[in-house]
Amino acid sequence: MCLAIPGQIVSIAEERGQRMAQVDFGGVTQPVSLHLTPQAAIGDYVLVHVGFAISRIDAEEAAHTWRTLQEMDLLANELPANVEGAQP
Amino acid sequence: MKYLDEYRDGAVVRALAQRIAQIVTRPWVLMEICGGQTHSILRYGLQELLPKEIELVHGPGCPVCVTPAGILDRAIDLALRPGFTLVTYGDMLRVPGSVMDLQSARARGADVRMVYSPLDAVRIARAHPDRTVVFLAVGFETTAPANAMAIYQAEREGLRNFALLASHVLVPPAIRALLSSPDCRVQGFIAPGHVCTITGCADYEQLVRDFHVPVVVGGFEPVDLVQAILTLVTLLEAGHAGLxxxxxxxVTARGNPEAQRVVAEVFAVADQTWRxxxxxxxxxxxIRERYAQYDASRFFDVALTEPPAPAVCISAQILQGLRKPTDCAAFGTACRPESPIGAPMVSTEGACSAYYRYRRAAAQTAVEAAR
Known part of the structure; x- marks a missing residue:
């Protein structure tokens, strides 16, 4: 029920007074209200819950998490090459 | 998918679990609050990856499961009235009321519809001005802003045929109730990441101060969860009650201010029954007085009452982390996901349902081995 899925904003338009976005979830695009995340912009990743973006994913914080894991030597030789934010 | 796949990397999860094994010196009982986290823990077998000292118990954080039967009875009552359409999230259709569920009401001719988003519920009301559309809106702090937006949008559009049958639950008072029980075994909490996305962390800092128990805000993917457990064990081993x-x-310390504003505009804090x-x-x-015309409780003359829970069910102890689903005599026999007796079997995020789905084989093997 509290599931929220990350997706990327591809377009934004006004609809019945709501700021609505088309959000790409790994190839499937869905309409999402941006009313709760007024600062979200095209290209941002947002966490979407029941048709509303509830947060803008903080790319710097995500990268920082991976750097922390690396500093713990946890990821030595174990990270896939395509993970963004894994490189220093 | 970005921000999803990398947090499911098995090698990282195993490395984090090994680190936990290196630092743990004694048994610890940890509780994850959110049903989404419970589901991930069972789905990915995270308990089995952890050292035997770490026991994960599962909290009451499935809003579908804890919605009181009395609310379901009201939803079914409204759905069966001529001229009414009852709209809700798909998970709610099989939640038992005291007599039947919404799916059975639909079989009796009620107009019951499933929606993905509260805005879909408003759209149905807009498209059917001749019908009274009631949205059975449940949820934790994560969902409350979206549900509030349904009323906000209905008012903005001047819709008069729309109402909310609301049943919302808040996490910090439930943790407070758990910690205040003399039977409480939980020594550290994984706080629900999407609830905290909305609310921020201040209420959890207060819990840390009041009960001297460490709390770590965690996400929902395996790397997120095991990382949260590592931090929790690190705090516990150091004897430090921190957030x-x-x-x-x-999640930021402050949360989502726009979502908090919408919730405060439409709703006020009230006492709540948890199944x-x-x-x-x-x-x-x-729902605040100002929005009373959108409150479906105006369709009822009598106060909401809660029917007694089935005697066989031990869900009260399961939801407090005192017993496991497999300890219940009805688990997997009389009580199954398709015919749930107790709250945690109702939704896929309930602890009993997650055990039934992912652990039934292991539980049966253990029972047979014990014979």
């Missing part, structure tokens, strides 16, 4: 945030890509746990002071949200 940490291991879901920083979504399986009873009434908890200040653990729910009621």
């Amino acid at each position: 940490a945030n291991e879901y920083t890509r979504s 399986g746990m009873g009434e908890i002071c200040g653990s729910g949200l009621r």
Whole structure:
């Protein structure tokens, strides 16, 4: 029920007074209200819950998490090459 | 998918679990609050990856499961009235009321519809001005802003045929109730990352101060969860009751101010009954007077009452982390996901349902081995 899925904003338009976005979830695009995340912009990743973006994913914080894991030597030789934010 | 796949990397999860094994010196009982986290723990077998000292118990954080039967009875009553359409999230259709569920009401001719988003519920009301459309809106702090937006949008559009049958639950008062119980075994909490995305962390800092128990805000993917457990064990081993945030890509200390504003505009904090746990002071949200015309409780003359819970069910103890689903005599026999008796079997995020789905084979093997 509290599931929220990350997706990327591809377009934004006004609809019945709501700021609505088309959000790409790994190839499937869905309409999402941006009313709760007024600062979200095209290209941002947002966490979407029941048709509303509830947060803008903080790319710097995500990268920082991976750097922390690396500093713990946890990821030595174990990270896939395509993970963004894994490189220093 | 970005921000999803990398947090499911098995090698990282195993490495984090090994680190936990290196630092743990004694048994610890940890509780994850959110049903989404419970589901991930069972789905990915995270308990089995952890050292034997770490026991994970599962909290009451499935809003579908804890919605009181009395609310379902009201939803079914409304759905069966001529001229009414009852709209709700798909998970709610099989939640038992005291007599039947919404799916059975539909079989009796009720107009019951499933929606993905509260805005879909408003759209149905807009498209059918001749019908009274009631949206059965449940949820934790994560969902409350979206549900509030349904009323906000209906008012903005001047819709007069729309109402909310609201049943919201709040996490911090439930943790407070758990910690205040003399039977409480839980020594550290994984706080629900999407609830904290909305609310921020202040209420959890207060819990840390009041109960001297460490709390770590965690996400929902396996890497997120095991990282939160590592931080929790680190705090416990150091004897430090602190708050940490291991879901920083979504959670800030302040939370989402716009979502908080919408919730405060439409709802006020109220006492709330939880299925399986009873009434908890200040653990729910009621619709404010200003929006009374959108409150479906105006269709009822009598106060909401909660029918007694089935005697066989031990969900009250399961929701408090005192017993496991497999300890229940009805688990997997009389009580199954397609015919649930107790709250945690109702939704896929309930602890009993997650055990049934992912652990039934292991549980049966253990029972047979014990014979």
